[in-house]
Amino acid sequence: MAMITTVQQHILQQQQELLKSTGREASGTFSWLLSGITLATKMIEAKIRSAGLSDVLGAVGVENVQGEQQQKLDVYANQAMLHCLGLRDSVAALVSEEDEEPVTFNRDAETGKYILVFDPLDGSSNIDVNVNVGTIFSVLRRMPAELGTLEESILQPGFRQVAAGYVVYGPSTVLVYTTGNGVHGFTLDPKIGAFVLSNERMQMPEQGIYYSVNEANAAGWPEGYRSYVTMLREGGLGKTYSSRYIGSLVADFHRTLLKGGVFLYPPTEKQSKGKLRLLYEANPLAFIAEQGGGVATNGAERILEIRPTGIHQRTPFCVGGRREMEALQSALTGVLTA
Known part of the structure; x- marks a missing residue:
């Protein structure tokens, strides 16, 4: 039987490498956080797969904060992300393309260490014509209270991201992420319901066509x-x-x-x-x-x-x-x- 590596196993391996190289013990908080993202994206993927068979295609009839027509799947994807991530104690705030203001939680800085920023369903207007869409996410670490407020933590420059990734919903569903130690790709295996490592240390060609x-x-x-x-x-x-x-x-x-x-x-x-x-x-x-x-x-x-x-x-x-x-x-x- 061929050995597989799931995204959760991969995160744990990276944490073990961190311990070996720096001596810093990883708490497992981030892997628990990432599991919330993967759960939400699997929920979104399942809804997209049945889009033509259920009443989830088309616009809701209202505009979002961007002045764009909200699609029914935009609303579902946003709710899935908010639900799955809001339950994680390590989350201090959730910032979505679909919401005018951040969703914040009354968690102290020691517990609520992370801020999640995301576009729950990028390209959703393409769903009606069966074109690829995706989810994009970014993870920021909340600054200590003496260095900044929660609002200031949300508005940190991109070089302070601790992780980022996206999911492409297409012929196969692919998760790509980085924690600052290379880029890794995973493909959702529908037989076991897990994202399995398929591209390790992905590199963009220096020149393409x-x-x-x-x-x-x-x-x-x-x-x-x-x-x-x-x-x-x-x-x-x-x-x-x-x-x-x-x-x-x-x-x-x-x-x-x-x-x-x-x-x-x-x-x-x-x-x-x-x-x-x-x-x-x-x-x-x-x-x-x-x-x-x-x-x-x-x-x-x-x-x-x-x-x-x-x-x-x-x-x-x-x-x-x-x-x-x-x-x-x-x-x-x-x-x-x-």
């Missing part, structure tokens, strides 16, 4: 982005790039992590501050990208260095292999300094 961007918005991009995409199409990096754009952030990022290339969500004339959310979209994916050897910026600075000012703050987002991202920086700098 795909670029991913919504070119319908090209007229509103800054000139540097337009010239950069033209350069990729014309073989300016020694390869002729092909366009691949799904329209679900998690799916587009997952392909970029596996195959290399670049994903772009530039600022536009209508959305000069970008569209993607910093805390629960850009930060976790940037953390994963960097741990996998890639680069993530807003076009001017490293995503993980941006200091948040609000939980729903937006940002331009550019992520990809080192070769593509160096060329992007040159294209944008050239325009800025011309």
Whole structure:
């Protein structure tokens, strides 16, 4: 019988490695926290699998805090995350794309050590046409009371994340996460109901052959982005790039992590501050990208260095292999300094 490693076993192995390398005993709190995330995502996966057979497709008829139509599955996914994570004593606050304000718990700093930030169902408008969607999450450690309030702990820059990950719901359901010690991928085995290790220490290729961007918005991009995409199409990096754009952030990022290339969500004339959310979209994916050897910026600075000012703050987002991202920086700098 082939040996398997579940995500919980993998976390425990990493904790044992931490003990060997630093002498610090791991409490097991984080593995218990992660089990809440995996439980919620398995609930979401099961609901998605039966979406065409039950009344969970389509919009609720109201807008969320983002001004976007809430889908029925958005509501279900958000409730699943809030329920499964709110029961963990180690959680001090939950911040969701779907909620205007954080959900906080009256737990002291010694018990409530973590803050979970998440997009419960990214790309949910694609559910109706059976396109991949996903869940994105970020874990922050609550600061000691003498260093900051709970609200200040929520608005920490991305380099202070202690873990980040996403789940892609597609032909198979895949969990990818990092705790700052490489990027690891797990596939949900429906026969045993567990996420099983399938990709250890994932690395983004230094150069790929795909670029991913919504070119319908090209007229509103800054000139540097337009010239950069033209350069990729014309073989300016020694390869002729092909366009691949799904329209679900998690799916587009997952392909970029596996195959290399670049994903772009530039600022536009209508959305000069970008569209993607910093805390629960850009930060976790940037953390994963960097741990996998890639680069993530807003076009001017490293995503993980941006200091948040609000939980729903937006940002331009550019992520990809080192070769593509160096060329992007040159294209944008050239325009800025011309």
